[in-house]
Amino acid sequence: MKLTVNGEAHEVAATTLAELLAALDYEGDWLATAVNSDLVHKAHRAEFQLSDGDWIEILSPMQGG
Amino acid sequence: MFELFGTPLSSRLLLGTAQYPSPAILADAVKASGTSVVTVSLRREMAGGRAGEKFWSLIRSLGTRILPNTAGCHSVKEAVITAKMAREVFGTSWIKLEVIGNHDTLQPDVFGLVEAARILCEDGFAVFPYTTDDVVVAERLLAAGCKVLMPWCAPIGSALGPVNSTALRSMRGHFPGIPLIVDAGLGRPSHAVTVMELGFDAVLLNTAVAKAADPVGMARAFGKAVDAGREAFGSGMLEPREVAVPSTPTFGRAVFS
Numbered sequence: 001m002k003l004t005v006n007g008e009a010h011e012v013a014a015t016t017l018a019e020l021l022a023a024l025d026y027e028g029d030w031l032a033t034a035v036n037s038d039l040v041h042k043a044h045r046a047e048f049q050l051s052d053g054d055w056i057e058i059l060s061p062m063q064g065g
Numbered sequence: 066m067f068e069l070f071g072t073p074l075s076s077r078l079l080l081g082t083a084q085y086p087s088p089a090i091l092a093d094a095v096k097a098s099g100t101s102v103v104t105v106s107l108r109r110e111m112a113g114g115r116a117g118e119k120f121w122s123l124i125r126s127l128g129t130r131i132l133p134n135t136a137g138c139h140s141v142k143e144a145v146i147t148a149k150m151a152r153e154v155f156g157t158s159w160i161k162l163e164v165i166g167n168h169d170t171l172q173p174d175v176f177g178l179v180e181a182a183r184i185l186c187e188d189g190f191a192v193f194p195y196t197t198d199d200v201v202v203a204e205r206l207l208a209a210g211c212k213v214l215m216p217w218c219a220p221i222g223s224a225l226g227p228v229n230s231t232a233l234r235s236m237r238g239h240f241p242g243i244p245l246i247v248d249a250g251l252g253r254p255s256h257a258v259t260v261m262e263l264g265f266d267a268v269l270l271n272t273a274v275a276k277a278a279d280p281v282g283m284a285r286a287f288g289k290a291v292d293a294g295r296e297a298f299g300s301g302m303l304e305p306r307e308v309a310v311p312s313t314p315t316f317g318r319a320v321f322s
Contacts, residue, residue, distance in 0.1 A: 005112075006109040006110075007109070011172045011318075013139065023114045025112050025113035026110065026112060026113070028115070028117075028118050030117050030121045030154060031110060031117070031154070032107065032150035032151070033150075034150060035148055037142060037146050039146060039149040039150055039153060040147070040192055041153060042153065043268070045091045045131065045211075049280050051280060057109065057150075058109065058110050058187075059107040059108060059109060059117075059147075059150050059154070060106060060107065060108070060109075060110035060117020060120075060121070060126065060154070061106075061110045061117045061120050061121040061154060061155070062085055062105070062106050062107065062116070062117060062120055063082045063083035063084070063085075063091075063104055063105065063263070064081060064082060064104050064105045064106025064107075064133070064134045064136055065081030065082070065083045065084070065106075065118065065132070065136065065271030065272065
C-alpha cells in the first residue's frame, strides 16, 4: 500500500495506523496522528484501517511562541 | 488572583518556549520569569525520532500550565486539526489560536480566525485568539464563543512595542470584563509596563526574552515589569500636567536676604 507520511512517500505492508507507526519506528505517548486531515485518537490507532493513498501526519511537541 | 478559564495564575506573564540558546536556558528563563503558563507547538516528528519526547519531558518538569498554539497555520482547516492534535498530545483544551493571513507581517487572518474560533469553541476548546487591535473583530470573536482576547501590539517578533496605544486603550474600554492579553510585538520590559498600565490583564511574549543577550535576566526583568505595570494600573496614576507643581511644600520656607 502506498501512503504519504509527513510529506514523504512510503510503501508499506501495514494495514492499520498502529502497525504503520510500529513499522516506521514511531513510538511513545507524545505523538498525535491524523489521517487525511482528521484526528485519529491514540486509542483508535489499532483499529484504524488505512487505505491506499492515505495522507498521514505524525506530530510531536516542540518549542512554540 | 488572576484567573483564566477559572484557573488561578500566580503571574500575568505568559512565556513562549522557542528560540532559546539551549533547553537549560529555557528552563532557567521560565523559572526566573515567574510565569505560570508557557506556550508550545506541534511539528512533524521524524521516524524513530525522540525530539518531541525530550522537549515534552522538559516542559512537564517546569510545572507550569501549557498553552499549545496553532502557529504556522494559514487556513481554518489547518488550525482546527492542529488544535485537535494539540489537545490529544498535551491533554489540555487550552489553545492559542493563530490563523496567519500574511507571510510578511504574520498578521492574523481575522476572517478565518473568527470561523476557526467558532468551530473550536463549539468543540469545547478554551480559545485564546491571536488577533489584531480591531474592536469589531474582537466583538465577532466574543460572539463566536471566545472568553479571552489576545491582540497584537506590533507584528510578531518585531520588538516594536505598542505602536497604537490609542487602539489598545479603546479595546480596554470596550471590553471591561474580558481578559485582554497583549500577544506579540513586545520588545522591552518598558513595553510590558506600558500595556499593563493601560489595564491589560497579561502579556504573552517569546522573542524579547529568548533572543536577549541574557534570556534569564530578561525573563526576570519582564516578570518585574508586568507586576509593576499591573500595580501601577491599580494604584491611580497622575494625569500629565503642562505646568510644574512643586513637590516640596512651600509653606514655612526660609527667606534669606
